[in-house]
Amino acid sequence: MDQLIQTLLFGLSNGFVIALIALGYTLVYGIIQLINFAHGEIYMIGSFMALTVITTAGVSWTDPVGARLVVIVLALMAAMLFAGSINFLVDRVAYRRLRRAPRLAPLITAIGFSFVLQNIGIWWKGARPLQFPALLPPTNILTDWLHLDTTITFSIPMLFVMVVTVPLLLLLRWFVRNTRLGKAMRATAQDRDAAALMGIDVNRTISLTFLLGGLMAGAAGLINGLYNNQVVFNMGFFAGLMAFTAAVLGGIGNLTGAVLGGIFLGLVGALSDSYLQAQWTPAIVFAVLVLVIVFKPSGLLGEQVADRA
Amino acid sequence: MAPRHPSTRPRRLPLLLLAVVLLLPALVACGEASSPTASSGGGGGTTPTTASGSPGAGGDKGVIRIYSSWPLTGSSQKLGQDMVDSVKLAIEDRNGTVAGYTIEYVPLDDATAAQGTWDAGKEAENANKVVADPDAMVYIGTYNSGAAKISIPILNVAKMAMISPANTYPGLTKAAEGVVEANEPDVYYPNGVRNYCRVCPTDELQGAVAANWAKELGAQKVYVLDDTQLYGHGIAVVFANTAREIGLEVLGGPEGIDYKAPDYRALMTKIKSLDPDLIYFGGLTDTNAGKLVQDMRAVGMTDVMFMGPDGIFNDDFIKAAGPAAEGVYATFGGLPGSELTGKGADWYRKFKEKYGHEPDAYAAYAYEAASVALAAIEKAGVKDREKIREALVNTKDFDGLLGTWSFTETCDTTLTKMSGSQVKDGKWTFVKALEAGV
Numbered sequence: 001m002d003q004l005i006q007t008l009l010f011g012l013s014n015g016f017v018i019a020l021i022a023l024g025y026t027l028v029y030g031i032i033q034l035i036n037f038a039h040g041e042i043y044m045i046g047s048f049m050a051l052t053v054i055t056t057a058g059v060s061w062t063d064p065v066g067a068r069l070v071v072i073v074l075a076l077m078a079a080m081l082f083a084g085s086i087n088f089l090v091d092r093v094a095y096r097r098l099r100r101a102p103r104l105a106p107l108i109t110a111i112g113f114s115f116v117l118q119n120i121g122i123w124w125k126g127a128r129p130l131q132f133p134a135l136l137p138p139t140n141i142l143t144d145w146l147h148l149d150t151t152i153t154f155s156i157p158m159l160f161v162m163v164v165t166v167p168l169l170l171l172l173r174w175f176v177r178n179t180r181l182g183k184a185m186r187a188t189a190q191d192r193d194a195a196a197l198m199g200i201d202v203n204r205t206i207s208l209t210f211l212l213g214g215l216m217a218g219a220a221g222l223i224n225g226l227y228n229n230q231v232v233f234n235m236g237f238f239a240g241l242m243a244f245t246a247a248v249l250g251g252i253g254n255l256t257g258a259v260l261g262g263i264f265l266g267l268v269g270a271l272s273d274s275y276l277q278a279q280w281t282p283a284i285v286f287a288v289l290v291l292v293i294v295f296k297p298s299g300l301l302g303e304q305v306a307d308r309a
Numbered sequence: 310m311a312p313r314h315p316s317t318r319p320r321r322l323p324l325l326l327l328a329v330v331l332l333l334p335a336l337v338a339c340g341e342a343s344s345p346t347a348s349s350g351g352g353g354g355t356t357p358t359t360a361s362g363s364p365g366a367g368g369d370k371g372v373i374r375i376y377s378s379w380p381l382t383g384s385s386q387k388l389g390q391d392m393v394d395s396v397k398l399a400i401e402d403r404n405g406t407v408a409g410y411t412i413e414y415v416p417l418d419d420a421t422a423a424q425g426t427w428d429a430g431k432e433a434e435n436a437n438k439v440v441a442d443p444d445a446m447v448y449i450g451t452y453n454s455g456a457a458k459i460s461i462p463i464l465n466v467a468k469m470a471m472i473s474p475a476n477t478y479p480g481l482t483k484a485a486e487g488v489v490e491a492n493e494p495d496v497y498y499p500n501g502v503r504n505y506c507r508v509c510p511t512d513e514l515q516g517a518v519a520a521n522w523a524k525e526l527g528a529q530k531v532y533v534l535d536d537t538q539l540y541g542h543g544i545a546v547v548f549a550n551t552a553r554e555i556g557l558e559v560l561g562g563p564e565g566i567d568y569k570a571p572d573y574r575a576l577m578t579k580i581k582s583l584d585p586d587l588i589y590f591g592g593l594t595d596t597n598a599g600k601l602v603q604d605m606r607a608v609g610m611t612d613v614m615f616m617g618p619d620g621i622f623n624d625d626f627i628k629a630a631g632p633a634a635e636g637v638y639a640t641f642g643g644l645p646g647s648e649l650t651g652k653g654a655d656w657y658r659k660f661k662e663k664y665g666h667e668p669d670a671y672a673a674y675a676y677e678a679a680s681v682a683l684a685a686i687e688k689a690g691v692k693d694r695e696k697i698r699e700a701l702v703n704t705k706d707f708d709g710l711l712g713t714w715s716f717t718e719t720c721d722t723t724l725t726k727m728s729g730s731q732v733k734d735g736k737w738t739f740v741k742a743l744e745a746g747v
Contacts, residue, residue: 003582006608010574017571122422127382129599131631138607153609228571230600230629234425238569270575278576279537279565 015266021243024213040240041117046083046221087214121233251299379452380420399679454478474674516547533562536592545591593620599629
């Protein structure tokens with residue numbers, strides 16, 4: 001029983017990180033039907049930025065809590081803004097010119113950009129896996145704070161993943177549903193020409209979408225760094241693959257679906273690692289994807305057009 | 310609810326296609342292997358980066374080119390560079406000339422940035438490039454056993470001598486029951502003659518040594534993991550088999566991990582519930598050994614031992630694992646540079662003086678491989694691939710920096726001395742010499 005709960009907790013933490021990245025896929029797909037393959041790399045760039053801020057600040061886990069928290073917040077903002085701007089720039093430089101081109105053209109461009117960004121990653125931090133400083137103490141909340149007699153670990157880094165991710169997800173949802181800009185995004189997603197006729201600046205709205213997706217990816221970069229303590233230039237590929245799967249699983253274009261898809265994948269992966277042989281995990285994850293596409297082509301939650309953006 | 314506009318209706322077929330496209334890179338490794346690319350002849354399209362030693366010293370009979378092929382990008386970058394530096398040192402020690410020929414050395418990289426580790430297509434490209442260069446006489450490499458599987462047959466057809474400093478998978482040269490495939494090693498030698506030798510002892514020795522050492526360290530219950538690659542899985546199987554033979558309880562495995570996964574906490578939770586004394590990982594730093602150790606510690610297995618083969622016995626592993634690396638054990642199919650005596654000690658001193666840091670464990674083997682190759686060229690005395698190949702496989706009583714040794718019939722080294730090391734204060738520290746076949 002303990003093992004099951006433990007496995008689910010680990011799966012949940014991984015799932016949240018996947019969900020944050022999946023949002024970027026789903027936002028962009030929702031508005032311009034482009035699968036932005038460079039998105040995984042945006043996440044990698046975000047985590048590199050966070051690492052740079054943390055190393056420049058020179059803090060380690062021995063510094064006082066306050067100093068560490070300040071640095072974490074700074075790193076989070078830097079990673080989000082940087083990843084967001086890069087995503088915005090990629091759209092401005094490459095995808096915008098292809099807005100009216102056949103769909104395959106921006107897709108291939110996105111694949112090309114993922115290579116460009118990977119190589120920027122190598123140039124920036126080298127090709128080796130890097131240790132991301134563990135700024136969060138590995139304290140087990142259940143035993144050390146709540147004094148429960150249990151073998152289950154629920155550590156501060158795991159709590160951190162949830163505490164940062166959940167508000168971001170809610171904030172994004174609120175933004176898309178309740179603000180003017182969010183309304184513009186939804187309108188653009190439904191019909192770009194009609195939206196333009198209604199006076200919506202379509203290009204600006206699309207840029208905003210890329211910015212938002214990048215912000216989420218940047219946050220995921222920092223969160224993953226502090227949780228998994230390791231970054232490497234090609235981490236974006238696998239993460240992007242999982243996130244894309246999560247987005248499709250939940251119904252691509254659907255925000256809630258992407259989050260649920262991410263959590264679902266995290267849980268499936270963890271359960272497979274824990275109860276089956278670990279070498280089957282990717283096979284199981286993608287088998288789930290294939291099954292969902294075959295039997296429910298619109299994803300678990302289906303596509304809610306009004307929600308889409 | 311706004312009405313659904315036809316133009317926004319999603320198309321599902323592209324999505325399905327994309328899922329397939331996304332999986333392609335994983336398959337490329339198997340698919341690209343047979344694409345001969347070098348057709349430029351002459352210099353093979355590459356300018357030699359080093360003509361080592363003093364060029365004025367001799368070499369009036371022309372140029373002999375030596376190539377090496379191992380990862381120079383990705384997580385094995387530092388050890389690859391150390392091996393290149395060590396080969397350069399071996400050529401310099403002969404003033405850059407052998408038997409009247411000027412020796413030129415061209416290090417090739419068999420890793421791609423996208424993979425982060427060796428790539429089958431790149432290795433095939435390297436081998437074909439070298440075969441196409443008429444001045445190329447010796448191929449030093451590879452680091453990864455899986456890569457050697459690809460280049461040995463290509464070079465075998467060209468009768469070119471190949472010598473590896475680091476391949477430890479037994480099946481490349483010999484049959485070993487339960488460890489290698491039924492058609493190995495003959496499948497790699499279409500020409501019928503041997504052209505491939507190695508200067509390091511193989512995994513069926515190292516895996517057994519590791520199991521014995523684990524018992525000696527007090528382990529009774531072990532869990533075995535591997536990275537599903539040729540090298541890692543092979544050595545994990547040997548470890549598990551030997552462990553059972555000598556009375557250790559194997560709780561599970563060899564279980565393969567997905568080395569691209571970002572996290573192994575769930576896997577480690579399962580292992581923790583079985584309460585092992587030691588976890589053995591057949592794999593490399595490249596295949597995420599660092600993260601595995603981190604997650605093992607993260608789920609609370611702080612006093613469980615972790616042991617790996619020579620693939621994690623490098624500084625990159627400590628960089629990747631961080632503080633979690635402390636206390637990790639590794640075996641190595643030889644002695645680390647600092648423990649070498651005689652010629653080996655001279656080499657160790659020289660390397661540190663020249664490059665200003667500790668050589669990676671395999672640097673000594675790269676030097677040894679290069680020296681044996683140069684000795685074979687000297688013995689052959691002519692620029693002829695077949696004669697040099699013959700001289701190489703018949704090397705006997707070679708007095709090198711690892712000691713005095715010969716090549717066996719299968720072109721393996723007669724050396725069996727191995728060593729065990731442990732991470733202490735963030736550095737690999739020699740623990741003891743281990744003898745194979747104990």
